[in-house]
Amino acid sequence: MKIDPIRKTYQSRTVLDTCSMEIEQGRIYAVAGANGSGKSTLLRCLAGIEKPDVPFSVTGAEQLSMGYLPQSSYPFKMSLLKNVLVGLPRSGENVSRAKDLIEAFDLGELSSSRADRLSGGEKQKTALMRILMRRFGLLLLDEPTSAMDPRGVLTAEELITSHAKETGCTVMMVTHFMKQAERIADEIIFLSSGRTDGPVELSRFLSGQAGDAAREYLEFWGA
Amino acid sequence: MKTALLQAIELIASRNGQLMNIISVTLRMSIASSLAALLLGVPMGALLSRGKGIPRKVLIVINRTLMGLPPVVCGLICYILFSGVGPLRHLKLLFTVKGMIIAQVMLITPLVIGNTETYLNGRTDGIDETAKGLGLAAGRRFLLTLNECRYQIVSTYLFGFSRAIAEVGAVSMVGGAIAFKTNVMTTAIMMYTNMGNVTLGLALGIILLCMALVLNVTVYILQAVVDR
Ligand SMILES: Nc1ncnc2c1ncn2[C@@H]1O[C@H](COP(=O)(O)OP(=O)(O)O)[C@@H](O)[C@H]1O
Ligand SMILES: [Mg+2]
Numbered sequence: 460m461k462i463d464p465i466r467k468t469y470q471s472r473t474v475l476d477t478c479s480m481e482i483e484q485g486r487i488y489a490v491a492g493a494n495g496s497g498k499s500t501l502l503r504c505l506a507g508i509e510k511p512d513v514p515f516s517v518t519g520a521e522q523l524s525m526g527y528l529p530q531s532s533y534p535f536k537m538s539l540l541k542n543v544l545v546g547l548p549r550s551g552e553n554v555s556r557a558k559d560l561i562e563a564f565d566l567g568e569l570s571s572s573r574a575d576r577l578s579g580g581e582k583q584k585t586a587l588m589r590i591l592m593r594r595f596g597l598l599l600l601d602e603p604t605s606a607m608d609p610r611g612v613l614t615a616e617e618l619i620t621s622h623a624k625e626t627g628c629t630v631m632m633v634t635h636f637m638k639q640a641e642r643i644a645d646e647i648i649f650l651s652s653g654r655t656d657g658p659v660e661l662s663r664f665l666s667g668q669a670g671d672a673a674r675e676y677l678e679f680w681g682a
Numbered sequence: 683m684k685t686a687l688l689q690a691i692e693l694i695a696s697r698n699g700q701l702m703n704i705i706s707v708t709l710r711m712s713i714a715s716s717l718a719a720l721l722l723g724v725p726m727g728a729l730l731s732r733g734k735g736i737p738r739k740v741l742i743v744i745n746r747t748l749m750g751l752p753p754v755v756c757g758l759i760c761y762i763l764f765s766g767v768g769p770l771r772h773l774k775l776l777f778t779v780k781g782m783i784i785a786q787v788m789l790i791t792p793l794v795i796g797n798t799e800t801y802l803n804g805r806t807d808g809i810d811e812t813a814k815g816l817g818l819a820a821g822r823r824f825l826l827t828l829n830e831c832r833y834q835i836v837s838t839y840l841f842g843f844s845r846a847i848a849e850v851g852a853v854s855m856v857g858g859a860i861a862f863k864t865n866v867m868t869t870a871i872m873m874y875t876n877m878g879n880v881t882l883g884l885a886l887g888i889i890l891l892c893m894a895l896v897l898n899v900t901v902y903i904l905q906a907v908v909d910r
Contacts, residue, residue, distance in 0.1 A: 508811050527815030533808040536830055545826070546818045573910075590816060599815075 460484065460519035465504050466512045467497075467653075475500045475511075475653040484520065484596075487623055487630040488658055489640035492650035493676065498633045499530055501650065502599040505631070526595035530602050530633070532586035534574035539566060539581075542574040543588045553592065560588040563614055579606040587615055591622050598623070600632040604639070616643050637665065637677070649673050686884035693885055700861060705889070708847060708866040711779055715786030716842035723791045723842075724835060727798025728827055732806045742799065748792035757855030760785040764856065777858040782866075785852040790842040797838045801831050832908050840901045844894065867893075 460482050467475040475497040482488070490498045503509035506527035517523055535542055543557040561570050564584045569577065574585050583606045590598070600619070604612045620643050623630050631648070634640055640647055646658040651672035659669045667674045693701050730741055762768050764776040775781035809830055813823040828835070850868035857864030859873055867890045875883035 503811075506815060508814060524817065526817060527811075529808070529811050529815060531808070533812040535809075535812075535826060536832070546813075546816060546822050586812070593817060595817070 460517055460523070462505070462517050463515035465501065465515050467500050467504055467509060468512050473653060475504065475650075477501065477650075477653075477655050478657055480648070480655075480657045482597075482629060482658065484629055485623070485627050486645040487620065487632065487643055489644035489647045489661070490631055490633045490650065491635065491637075491640065491647055491676070492655075496650040497653040498650055499601055500653070501648075502527060502601050502631065502633065505597070506599050520596060523596040524594075525597045525599060526590050526593060526628075527599040528586060528590045528601060528603055530605075532582045532606075534577065534582045534585050536573065536575050538571045539574045539577065539585055540570040542585050543592060545589060547592060557588070557592060560591060560618065563618060564588070564611060580608060580611060583607055584611060584615070587618070591618055594626045595628050598628050598630045600630065602633045602635070604634075612639070619643060641665070649676065651676070683884070686881045687888060689881055690885035690888040694889065701886075701889075703862050704865050704867055704870050704886075705893075707779060707864065708868075708890075709893075711782050711786065711853070711866060712843055712846040715783045715846045716790060716839060718783070718787045719790035719794050719842050720835070720839050722787070723794025724798050724828070724838070725824075726791075727795040728802060728806070728824065730795060730799045731802035732810065745792050745795050745799075749796050751789060751792070753789055753849055753851035754855065756785055756789050757852035760788070760852065760856045776856065777860055777864055779857070779864055782853045782857040782864060785856045786846045786849065789849065789852060790845055793845065794838050794842055797834065797841065798831065801834045802827065805830065833905055836901060836905050836908055840898070843897065847890070847894065 462477075462480045462482060464479050465475060465477050466473060474495075490501065492498050500509060504511045504515075506525055508527065508529075535545060537545070540557060540561065543560060544553060547553050558567075558570070561567055566581065566584060569581065574582065577585065583603065587600075587603050590600075603619070604615045607615060616639065619630060619632070622628070632644070634644075640661060644661055647661050647664045647669075648655055648658050649664065649669060649672070656670065663669060664673060665677070667677060730738060730745070733741065760781060761776065763770045764773065764781055765771065766776075775784065806827065809827050810823060813826055818826070848868065850872060853859075853864075853866055854869045854872070857866070857869065859865045859869035865873070867886055871883045871886045871890070874880075874886065
């Protein structure tokens with residue numbers, strides 16, 4: 460599918476100005492770039508949370524459903540299990556899938572605790588499980604593992620990749636960690652001051668063939 | 683004070699007809715008006731909290747002004763509306779409990795709107811983005827928003843109820859403090875005191891306080907349940 464150019468301006472500052480991007484169904488895209496480079500804005504525009512300067516369209520995918528996980532997790536005032544199941548019918552299938560996810564993160568003991576009283580990382584795990592309960596055509600994840608412990612990070616990555624495989628959805632995931640990108644992503648969308656050349660193969664990016672800005676970024680963040 | 687306390691106990695023990703009627707009218711009026719104000723005000727406050735730009739600012743200022751509406755002015759407006767020459771005269775609301783309830787709803791709803799808006803301000807975005815991101819429909823998002831402020835909703839209800847039960851200016855103008863019909867605790871206290879029966883007025887005041895205490899204990903427990 461093809462995503463039209465997206466531009467977003469706050470007051471007079473343009474924080475996002477992308478070219479048209481070719482996205483392949485079923486692939487996992489890492490979205491990287493320095494703080495303030497427009498990663499969240501890109502995801503928010505795609506998810507319809509933020510209104511870009513001019514409406515854009517996504518062509519080549521009829522009826523694309525989008526899931527979006529905001530950068531800061533918002534646990535609802537209910538138990539962890541209820542959070543994971545929120546808005547879904549309490550069918551045996553859903554409940555057992557929710558419980559499997561909770562077990563994968565080793566949070567079984569907390570499943571009846573209020574989610575808004577969990578630790579930061581636990582809240583983030585809850586938010587991730589909640590979105591992984593659903594099927595989308597395009598799944599937008601904004602730094603979904605930033606507050607998790609190393610073991611949680613690996614579990615989360617496994618869950619994300621297996622979810623993508625099972626449902627065939629495309630994933631765009633913001634990350635600051637090239638190691639993480641290497642583990643799960645096929646391609647990378649690198650943003651620098653709101654601009655990007657579109658997705659590049661991860662190996663190409665990591666070997667420094669994706670422009671000066673990307674090379675500079677890799678100097679500090681690579682490895 | 684001691685005689686007033688004794689008289690209060692005596693009044694309750696004797697199940698004095700007039701007292702029972704006053705209590706029942708007071709409760710009916712306070713519960714109905716605070717519930718109606720809650721049902722009207724919470725959705726409006728939630729809507730206002732997700733509004734944007736100048737309309738939102740204008741509405742907030744208007745609502746804040748209405749929050750400070752003096753009860754007698756509200757009573758006067760209702761009096762004019764319901765009176766023999768008013769546009770709503772055919773509804774025959776003057777000197778009725780219904781009329782009093784309407785006046786109270788006018789007074790309390792802005793407070794409920796203001797409380798809800800203040801609490802949700804800055805929180806709705808987080809709730810809404812998360813829920814939208816999950817693909818939840820507008821109705822479900824609204825229910826989630828309500829669930830997020832359920833503790834505050836209970837406090838707001840209590841706030842409205844306290845306001846209604848303690849209010850005297852508007853209800854005396856609209857209700858007229860007619861015995862066995864529209865007399866409530868506050869208007870009765872005023873009436874007896876004016877008639878020189880300070881002890882009886884004080885006794886009624888003590889009963890009113892006790893009612894407020896019972897209600898507060900109930901709500902406190904309810905909040906603890908809601909906050910589990
Ligand atoms: N509502 C807003 N008003 C003004 N500026 C904003 C707003 N939201 C984001 N920005 C600015 O846009 C830039 C990009 O933000 P963001 O996309 O969140 O960056 P990141 O790549 O770190 O996720 C930042 O410099 C931020 O300050
Ligand atoms: Mg961000």
